[in-house]
Amino acid sequence: MCAVWLLGFCAAVCPAYAGDGDHPLPVAGTQWKGRKVAFMGDSITDKAHVGTTKNYWQYLQEMLGLVPFVYGINGQQWRDVPGQCEKLRAERGGDIDAILIFAGTNDFNSGTPLGEWYTTGEVPVEVTGPRSEIRTRRTLSMDGDTFRGRINIAMSYLKANFPDKQVILLTPIHRGYARFGDNNIQPDESYPNSLGLYADAYVDAVKEAANVWAVPVIDLNSICGLYPNADSHARYFHDARSDRLHPNAEGHYRMAKALAYQLSSYPANFE
Template sequence: MARLTSFVKRIFNSLTNIAEAKGKKITGYKSKKWISYGDSITSSNGWQPAVAKRLGLTHVNRGIGGTTITENGSIAWIDQNGNYKGQPPKPQPNGTIEILSSMCNSQRINATIPLDTQLLTIMGGTNDFGRGLPLGKGFPTNERPNLDESTFIGALCSMIEKIQTRLPNCRIILMTPVPRYHNGKYEDKNKAGYLTSDYARAVKDVATFYALPCIDLYSNVGWNRMNGEYYLIDSMHPNKTRGYKRVSEIVIGALEVLQQDVKSSIEEEDTNQPTEN
């Protein structure tokens, strides 16, 4: 009888532990600390409030306008809490710190992405295209990538590895740049011979290499040469009423699907648990 009681207790404790672990995984995004990391399409804060409100996230904006993923030596100023406060040619505000602002740079990563970050979205590439920065070589599956930060792919890989080393448990989600549109057509190739779609494709390839989710804005925002002026204020920045609304809808949908996939996988694990007869 004592052995039976002990066995029942072990089963009960095991089920309790499973339930507690499940609860931690499927509680959703409510109150989770979300950092949005990127360029001006992030720093403008046009799409994040709707996402945070819908999913209950605690959002902190870490975008810096004009920045690239590729290292280019640019600088910016942040306050003691890591908030962006400006960049040249404006004068440096009092009480701010100068950092190298490329998204792959360790100074920016360490100064602006807190250690308690739980969800990190990373969007960049449109300024890499605009500056004609080299795309770089791809990499074979399952081999260590080139981490050359003077190229887009190398810098993107280097950035991810730095962030994952610093925050190994953070959920990282990459986002492609949005399409660029100008004077009734997509922009021509840049001086390096690439289109925005080439940088977007590279983001997706890198996400696959690191087994990270990727929100493909480039393929899903729905603006093109026929209707670009309806969604954009210039060749690349979404407008507040329609463009950013569309971006927020796509991000919300993607994050909800991602959370549901996690929940479904846990439920599937439950059905595959062995039972005691």
């Protein structure tokens, strides 16, 4: 009986791709088919196809049959996500099913302090009795100069304006060396940023946001397997010598395939 149930469950939620492998076709029956999904983020999400001829959300469109609406912009950080969400709201109102946010790597590169999720203060509160008691209360930090504060600002906007939508965060992928000119040279992730913080700290903060804000986080940093500091993985990036920061089409396909299996475990909406 258990074996029969398990087979039925897998058939319902696990993508089974058709096509030639490079160009998978939509899967009938997936809960994401026909769902309108907004994609927020930076250059890896940008419709301008930075370093690639095809983006992960285009592959997801083919794999899952979802309908993408893309708001990610090259160079943007978590502080810019509220603006992307405001544009979504202005253009579509509530006509969206899910929102995916893939950001954080530029916050690391710019040396944004991590900050704290909460500020605390001593305040009175009514307890059983009834009577008043002084306790330490925590309040979400809305410090836009810190990474955690930026996430709080964005998530506060989403919870207020899209309360019935599926919101999913993605962790930044691993960072390789990139040189876009003398004024924009980015060391690989074996080096810390200007604050002495490694990229891992920003990845961990995005993971923490799952419990702070009650949203799923897909750890793309680990599950997609992209590892630009290994020469064997240079094939997945734009240029082996000058840009191991932006995945190429093959890298985006790998990201999308990993995402497709993860997304199949989550509701596409909450209707």
